Amino acid sequence: MGAAVELEAGGRTVRVSNPDKVYFPERGFTKLDVAQYYLAVGPGILRALRERPTTLERYPDGVEGESFFQKRVPKYLPDWIPTAHISFPSGRTADEMCPTEVAAVIWAANLGTLPFHPWPVRRDAVDHPDELRLDLDPQPGTDFKDAVEAAHELRALLDEYGLRGWPKTSGGRGVHVFVPIRPEWEFTGVRRAAIAVGRELERRMPGRVTTAWWKEERGERIFVDYNQTARDRTIASAYSVRPRPHAPVSAPLRWDELDDVSPPDFDIATMPGRFAELGDVHADMDDHAFSLESLLELSRKDERDHGMGDLPYPPDYPKMPGEPKRVQPSRAKKPTA
Numbered sequence: 001m002g003a004a005v006e007l008e009a010g011g012r013t014v015r016v017s018n019p020d021k022v023y024f025p026e027r028g029f030t031k032l033d034v035a036q037y038y039l040a041v042g043p044g045i046l047r048a049l050r051e052r053p054t055t056l057e058r059y060p061d062g063v064e065g066e067s068f069f070q071k072r073v074p075k076y077l078p079d080w081i082p083t084a085h086i087s088f089p090s091g092r093t094a095d096e097m098c099p100t101e102v103a104a105v106i107w108a109a110n111l112g113t114l115p116f117h118p119w120p121v122r123r124d125a126v127d128h129p130d131e132l133r134l135d136l137d138p139q140p141g142t143d144f145k146d147a148v149e150a151a152h153e154l155r156a157l158l159d160e161y162g163l164r165g166w167p168k169t170s171g172g173r174g175v176h177v178f179v180p181i182r183p184e185w186e187f188t189g190v191r192r193a194a195i196a197v198g199r200e201l202e203r204r205m206p207g208r209v210t211t212a213w214w215k216e217e218r219g220e221r222i223f224v225d226y227n228q229t230a231r232d233r234t235i236a237s238a239y240s241v242r243p244r245p246h247a248p249v250s251a252p253l254r255w256d257e258l259d260d261v262s263p264p265d266f267d268i269a270t271m272p273g274r275f276a277e278l279g280d281v282h283a284d285m286d287d288h289a290f291s292l293e294s295l296l297e298l299s300r301k302d303e304r305d306h307g308m309g310d311l312p313y314p315p316d317y318p319k320m321p322g323e324p325k326r327v328q329p330s331r332a333k334k335p336t337a
Contacts, residue, residue, distance in 0.1 A: 005032065009039055012080070012103040016110050023062035023114075026245040029268060034241060035109045037249075040272035042102035044252070044280035045116070045239040049105065052118035053084040053096035053126065055234060060112035063243045069117070073097050078107060084123035088232045089317045098123045114241040115171075115250075117234035120190075121183070128183035129190045130289065133235050134165065134197060135228045136175045139210075141220030147175040148258045150201065150209055150222045155255060157200055161294040166282045169263045171242035171250040176235055178282075182289045185296075187231040188320075193292045195311055196299035198224030213312045214328050227314050238282060241268055252282040 002020035006013050019032035038045060056070040072094040073083055081104045083095040096119075099105055108116070120129040134154065136147045151167055154177055158165050165177035181190070198211040201224060210221040228235055236242065238252045251266035251274075266274070302308040310322045325332070 007035060007039060007106055009042065009103040009106050010101050012101065014103050014106040014110065016106070021062065023059065023112075024245065024247045025062065025064060027247055027267075027269075029247050031110070031112070033268060034114065035106050037241065037268040037272060038105045038109050038239075039102065041239045041275045041280075042105065044275060044282070045105055045237060046099060046102050047280055047283060047286065048237040048239060049099040049116055049118050051082075051098050051100060051122040051124070053086050053098055053121065053123060054119070054237075055096060055117040056108050056111065056113040057115040057117060057236075057243070058112045059114050059243055062112075063114070063245065067243065070111075071096060074111075080104075081107065082123065084126055086119065086126050086232075089230075114243050115236040116240050118237050119232075119234055120229070125183045127186055129185070129187060129229070130181055130183040132163075132179040132181050132190055132193060132197075132292065132295075133228055134177040134179070134194060135170070135225040135235060136177070137170075137223040137225050138173045139215075139218045139221055139223055142222055144169075144173045144175070144263055146208070147173065147222055150205060150224075151175045151177060151258060152255075153204055153209075154197070154201055157197065157204065161298070163290045163294070164288065166252065166285050167255060167258060168238050168250055168252045168282070169248075169261075169266060171236060171240065171244070171248045171266075172263065175258075176250070178285065179290060180285050180288045181292055185292055187229065189292065189296065191226060191229040192299045192310075193295035194224070194226040194229040196295050196302060198226050199302055199308060200298060211311065216328065216330055226311060230313060230317065233314070239271070252280065254281050 004017045005019045016035050021031045059067045082098045084098050087093045120131040136150050138147050165179045167177050201209045210218050212218045236250050240250045242248045247268045249266050249271050312326045
């Protein structure tokens with residue numbers, strides 16, 4: 001596999017073992033290619049991960065090998081990488097790494113980490129998200145262009161409610177829009193805001209957008225995955241490498257670019273050049289922090305005027321207060337005469 005190499009990252013030296021190990025056979029990209037990619041976009045991915053508890057999605061033998069999510073930091077975590085103590089819906093807890101320098105990203109890449117999954121919180125306030133993350137997920141029969149149309153409508157919606165979002169490709173067919181918020185609400189409140197956004201988007205784009213949790217009810221529409229805002233649900237960070245054969249990445253975008261790009265435009269070979277030319281186009285996100293009150297008022301109005309309460313949580317969650325029955329509609333017991 002070749003002798004280990006050392007990379008300099010922010011004044012710190014990080015060792016990359018087996019640098020010639022092929023991670024993406026279709027393209028021939030190696031572990032060293034992945035590490036050098038993360039070094040090239042270092043300021044951008046660090047902005048996305050800084051101080052955030054981060055789950056590692058590891059592919060130690062490349063995209064064609066076994067993979068796993070590592071939530072708990074290994075015992076051999078370097079002492080210069082800080083951690084945060086977080087709790088899961090099950091009541092269990094873990095210490096997760098919180099990158100504060102690019103070297104931490106390279107260290108994780110050496111373990112076979114491709115996507116990084118940061119929580120929407122900082123390590124000094126792990127129960128209070130500072131990002132509202134909106135996931136526009138194309139369902140069968142729809143594609144990236146449909147997600148882009150929904151994203152434009154979402155942008156207008158957010159503007160009306162006094163918020164601003166920053167878009168990025170998911171690395172697949174979807175679009176993510178992140179809204180920086182003040183860390184004044186817990187996960188349940190942020191999730192209710194996401195539900196309110198999704199329902200309003202449904203009203204504005206009937207037949208094209210849905211918040212239906214059950215796949216059998218979604219149809220050929222863009223699904224607003226509100227449960228991505230639930231505790232312990234994460235979205236791959238900006239600049240994360242996605243585990244697909246062509247080595248795509250989740251690409252931060254400007255709004256005026258959305259109509260002219262395609263997800264395959266961005267991979268570990270093309271993104272470094274874009275980054276060198278434009279820098280991090282989301283660099284100003286941390287300069288903003290919006291209030292959720294306008295969206296929470298919309299949520300209250302939906303419940304008060306339309307009887308729209310909570311929606312189902314993921315199946316591995318404990319039953320939550322106010323949650324409707326968590327049963328697939330086609331399997332629900334029909335009322336007797």
